[in-house]
Amino acid sequence: MKILQKTNLEAYEKAKRLGSKKTVELIKKKGLTGRGGGGFPTGLKWEFALKSKGERFLIVNADEGEPGTFKDKFIIENNPELLAEGILIACHTLSIKEAYIYLRGEYNYLKDRLERAIKNLVKKTKAKSDIKIVSGAGAYVCGDETAIIQSIEGKRGQPYIKPPYPTDAGLWEKPTVINNVETLANIPLLLLDNDWNNNLRLFSLSGNIEKPGVYEIETGTNLKYILDMVKPKNRIKAVYFGCSGGCIPVKDIKMEKESVARCGCMLGCSSLIFVDEKQSIVDMATNIAKFFEYESCGKCTPCREGTMRVLNLLQEISLGNATKKDLQTLEELTYFVRDCSLCGLGQSSMNHLITALNFFRKEFEERCR
Amino acid sequence: MQVTINNKKYRCKEGETILDAAKRNNICIPTLCYQEDFKSSARCRMCVVEADGRIVTSCSTKVCDGMNVFTETEKVLRYRKLNAELLMAQHQDSCFVGNKNHDLCKIAKDVGLREVRFKPRKDVMMDIKGSSIARHNEKCIVCGRCVKTCKELQCVHAIDFASRSHHTHVTPFFEKSLGEVLCINCGQCIINCPVEAITEKENIDDVAKVLNNPKKIVVAQTAPAIRVSLGEEFDMEPGTNVKGKMVSALKRLGFDSVFDTNTGADFTIMEEASELIERIQKGKNLPLITSCCPGWIKFAEHYYHGLLKNISSCKSPHEMLGSLIKSYYAKKINKNPRDIVVISIMPCTAKKFEAARKELKNSVDYVLTTRELAKMIKSKGIKLRDLKKSKFDDPLGISTGAAAIFGATGGVMEAALRTAADVLTGKELKKIDYKGVRGLKGIKDASIKIGNKKLRVAVVHGMGNAKRLIDSGIKKYHFIEIMACPGGCIGGGGQPIPTNNEIRQKRIDAIYKEDKSLAYRKSHKNPTLIKVYKEFLGKPLGRKSEELLHTSYVKRRLY
Ligand code: SF4
Numbered sequence: 006m007k008i009l010q011k012t013n014l015e016a017y018e019k020a021k022r023l024g025s026k027k028t029v030e031l032i033k034k035k036g037l038t039g040r041g042g043g044g045f046p047t048g049l050k051w052e053f054a055l056k057s058k059g060e061r062f063l064i065v066n067a068d069e070g071e072p073g074t075f076k077d078k079f080i081i082e083n084n085p086e087l088l089a090e091g092i093l094i095a096c097h098t099l100s101i102k103e104a105y106i107y108l109r110g111e112y113n114y115l116k117d118r119l120e121r122a123i124k125n126l127v128k129k130t131k132a133k134s135d136i137k138i139v140s141g142a143g144a145y146v147c148g149d150e151t152a153i154i155q156s157i158e159g160k161r162g163q164p165y166i167k168p169p170y171p172t173d174a175g176l177w178e179k180p181t182v183i184n185n186v187e188t189l190a191n192i193p194l195l196l197l198d199n200d201w202n203n204n205l206r207l208f209s210l211s212g213n214i215e216k217p218g219v220y221e222i223e224t225g226t227n228l229k230y231i232l233d234m235v236k237p238k239n240r241i242k243a244v245y246f247g248c249s250g251g252c253i254p255v256k257d258i259k260m261e262k263e264s265v266a267r268c269g270c271m272l273g274c275s276s277l278i279f280v281d282e283k284q285s286i287v288d289m290a291t292n293i294a295k296f297f298e299y300e301s302c303g304k305c306t307p308c309r310e311g312t313m314r315v316l317n318l319l320q321e322i323s324l325g326n327a328t329k330k331d332l333q334t335l336e337e338l339t340y341f342v343r344d345c346s347l348c349g350l351g352q353s354s355m356n357h358l359i360t361a362l363n364f365f366r367k368e369f370e371e372r373c374r
Numbered sequence: 375m376q377v378t379i380n381n382k383k384y385r386c387k388e389g390e391t392i393l394d395a396a397k398r399n400n401i402c403i404p405t406l407c408y409q410e411d412f413k414s415s416a417r418c419r420m421c422v423v424e425a426d427g428r429i430v431t432s433c434s435t436k437v438c439d440g441m442n443v444f445t446e447t448e449k450v451l452r453y454r455k456l457n458a459e460l461l462m463a464q465h466q467d468s469c470f471v472g473n474k475n476h477d478l479c480k481i482a483k484d485v486g487l488r489e490v491r492f493k494p495r496k497d498v499m500m501d502i503k504g505s506s507i508a509r510h511n512e513k514c515i516v517c518g519r520c521v522k523t524c525k526e527l528q529c530v531h532a533i534d535f536a537s538r539s540h541h542t543h544v545t546p547f548f549e550k551s552l553g554e555v556l557c558i559n560c561g562q563c564i565i566n567c568p569v570e571a572i573t574e575k576e577n578i579d580d581v582a583k584v585l586n587n588p589k590k591i592v593v594a595q596t597a598p599a600i601r602v603s604l605g606e607e608f609d610m611e612p613g614t615n616v617k618g619k620m621v622s623a624l625k626r627l628g629f630d631s632v633f634d635t636n637t638g639a640d641f642t643i644m645e646e647a648s649e650l651i652e653r654i655q656k657g658k659n660l661p662l663i664t665s666c667c668p669g670w671i672k673f674a675e676h677y678y679h680g681l682l683k684n685i686s687s688c689k690s691p692h693e694m695l696g697s698l699i700k701s702y703y704a705k706k707i708n709k710n711p712r713d714i715v716v717i718s719i720m721p722c723t724a725k726k727f728e729a730a731r732k733e734l735k736n737s738v739d740y741v742l743t744t745r746e747l748a749k750m751i752k753s754k755g756i757k758l759r760d761l762k763k764s765k766f767d768d769p770l771g772i773s774t775g776a777a778a779i780f781g782a783t784g785g786v787m788e789a790a791l792r793t794a795a796d797v798l799t800g801k802e803l804k805k806i807d808y809k810g811v812r813g814l815k816g817i818k819d820a821s822i823k824i825g826n827k828k829l830r831v832a833v834v835h836g837m838g839n840a841k842r843l844i845d846s847g848i849k850k851y852h853f854i855e856i857m858a859c860p861g862g863c864i865g866g867g868g869q870p871i872p873t874n875n876e877i878r879q880k881r882i883d884a885i886y887k888e889d890k891s892l893a894y895r896k897s898h899k900n901p902t903l904i905k906v907y908k909e910f911l912g913k914p915l916g917r918k919s920e921e922l923l924h925t926s927y928v929k930r931r932l933y
């Protein structure tokens with residue numbers, strides 16, 4: 006796997022030689038895009054930051070909260086030096102004196118390992134940046150950039166409306182670059198490797214399969230091909246793209262942003278959860294709805310009230326207490342929550358249900374009176 | 375910049391929101407969490423519109439050139455209705471057909487909500503331990519207006535959100551009661567709540583009880599600010615002065631005597647102006663800061679211990695009058711003060727807390743807000759409009775224009791200046807309108823020449839403005855008036871809802887009109903007051919005055 010390569014500060018030295026402008030140019034040219042799910046061009050983000058005035062901050066988003074996603078953990082566990090080098094390059098290139106790694110609360114056991122790797126590299130390079138690890142407190146919504154900022158500032162982890170964008174006014178109102186772990190880990194690789202290619206991604210594969218784990222796969226690979234690799238136990242009925250990406254029935258389809266979007270889903274950070282025919286989609290939906298109901302930050306009406314009412318309705322449906330009219334109410338709610346929620350959490354919280362009602366509607370109807 | 379709204383083109387300004395643009399052109403969009411003069415938090419999502427094919431909240435989305443907005447598409451209407459339905463279910467109150475005070479109910483009606491398909495929630499939380507304010511969290515729809523008001527307008531920070539998901543609720547820290555924290559009881563949260571989830575702690579029942587007790591002599595006194603607002607509760611134009619009808623209504627409710635708190639205000643001026651002159655002559659503890667506002671007093675007791683010595687030791691007007699009723703008046707009518715019950719009708723929730731302070735015994739027993747009085751009048755079926763006018767009772771009935779303007783921001787300052795100027799110059803000055811301290815500007819700063827002396831004064835209203843003024847340094851001033859509520863008492867937390875700047879201004883205008891209409895316009899010219907000093911009190915700041923009309927403050931903790 007490329008992501009396990011040891012770069013031994015060669016990339017850092019190269020970035021130093023190139024200087025800020027050329028490094029950012031190179032990143033732009035190679036086409037690195039964010040791996041947290043949004044897919045924003047990293048070079049562009051860095052360029053915005055370079056243009057901003059005054060003190061800047063870097064936040065490393067290691068709050069991998071999406072269910073079925075564990076690629077960032079894989080990197081921190083197996084190659085923390087690569088991430089550390091990526092961070093140092095970012096700090097050097099963007100003249101950042103203070104960086105925060107926002108580490109998911111559940112990953113606390115990895116803190117020491119990461120800290121050691123960083124200390125080592127800082128010592129070796131005599132870099133002047135101060136890199137702190139901040140533990141998340143277990144809120145899914147803190148995967149959102151603006152909520153992370155609030156959380157690090159010691160406030161309630163709640164997103165706010167952009168603009169201002171973090172690159173203009175982020176942490177402590179100062180320009181802030183927020184990058185995902187996998188994104189930063191790719192920086193050293195891209196600087197050194199001429200064959201580096203933005204399509205090579207880490208996929209988190211899990212579900213009713215014999216061989217779950219992190220795979221390095223090119224985007225665009227056919228789903229059927231991936232299915233062969235992971236050895237399903239039974240016939241796979243559906244694939245979920247994490248909890249927030251929605252689901253599709255298994256078919257011939259390329260695992261890339263556009264094809265997946267055509268089915269009404271989001272590939273996001275490439276997490277596939279395989280569900281076989283023994284499972285009920287209604288149960289899946291209820292489970293996921295419970296997750297979103299629990300994780301809503303409570304700020305806006307659609308997400309706060311909507312997710313709760315959706316869960317209640319789904320529970321009634323699973324118990325066989327619901328009518329067709331309830332199913333209608335449920336569907337009405339899903340679109341309302343998707344279109345009217347304030348942040349990405351609420352907006353994407355209904356994807357699973359909207360697609361499930363689209364592809365597996367019969368399963369819901371069968372349980373209704 | 376040009377924006378198309380509902381197929382019509384409008385010129386728009388850079389940086390304004392879709393809502394601003396729509397409002398200016400009389401296009402109606404329902405809003406709930408949005409408050410003028412505050413940054414939008416966009417939490418309620420009621421104001422959604424379709425802009426360039428996307429659903430956005432109009433209160434937070436800025437217009438851009440060529441934008442195409444639809445405010446009433448089928449989708450938008452459907453979403454607003456569903457939103458109202460969810461909030462109604464959360465609100466747990468089936469009042470959506472009636473209550474005209476509830477913004478949410480108004481919206482529910484406008485969007486055509488007939489039925490709520492969701493069950494009410496079960497968690498009921500109430501906070502009624504404080505003496506001024508009660509919170510009914512089961513009705514709260516977490517719109518955050520109270521939180522923003524408390525934080526940004528008042529800078530008090532008594533409440534915030536806790537928990538998450540649908541458990542999110544508004545609370546003082548650690549689920550304490552408002553009565554246990556640094557809440558200053560100003561009640562601005564009440565004025566801003568769209569669903570009456572926060573209200574005054576009602577004393578209607580207590581008052582009804584004493585009114586029914588034949589052994590008690592029940593005396594009412596009414597604040598300067600309520601005569602110009604009470605009418606609003608009875609569908610009259612804001613700024614209608616209902617003084618005479620109000621007195622009649624109180625008599626009908628069974629009060630034995632009705633006095634005017636304005637008379638108390640004249641005493642306050644006599645004492646406070648004397649204090650000001652004394653401090654200026656001695657050059658000690660300047661600036662003098664007013665003490666009529668119990669919200670401000672508690673704010674200082676929590677946040678500004680260093681300023682307590684600057685605050686005038688004068689009791690607030692209704693407490694002065696309360697003391698005089700239980701001493702001077704009791705003697706006059708030959709009654710035991712213990713058989714007299716004094717009820718103050720105030721525009722203010724903080725006065726409830728004030729009346730319960732242990733430093734202020736033997737004066738006011740209960741405080742009712744303007745809204746509570748209206749409720750009592752309505753519940754007795756009294757039609758305020760149709761009542762004949764009556765006069766306040768003697769011997770504490772006459773008051774001056776100086777007292778009348780206590781109800782508006784800048785009023786106490788102006789009243790004090792009218793008296794202080796006469797005393798300092800030894801003349802009877804004709805020019806008594808101090809326009810520089812009037813009006814709704816947040817911080818008013820003026821230099822005033824009295825004889826050969828120059829006084830630097832400041833007037834602030836709204837706790838946030840007070841904080842900004844104090845933090846910017848106040849050594850340069852001689853006298854500062856501070857009121858916790860925007861607009862002064864006419865914008866108090868106990869006033870009719872809605873209270874907004876337009877309505878505030880109308881109430882203020884009515885008050886200055888009353889000032890102009892009165893025979894006496896300087897406190898020290900009030901014949902009642904002259905008589906009471908002569909017969910009973912002696913002189914301002916004398917021993918008896920100190921005992922009956924002055925008080926002290928305590929240091930309180932932040933948490
Ligand atoms: S108490 Fe009223 S103003 Fe405060 S959040 Fe609840 S509904 Fe809004």
Ligand code: FES
Nearest residue numbers: 407416418419433
């Ligand atoms: S009024 Fe715009 S979101 Fe609440």
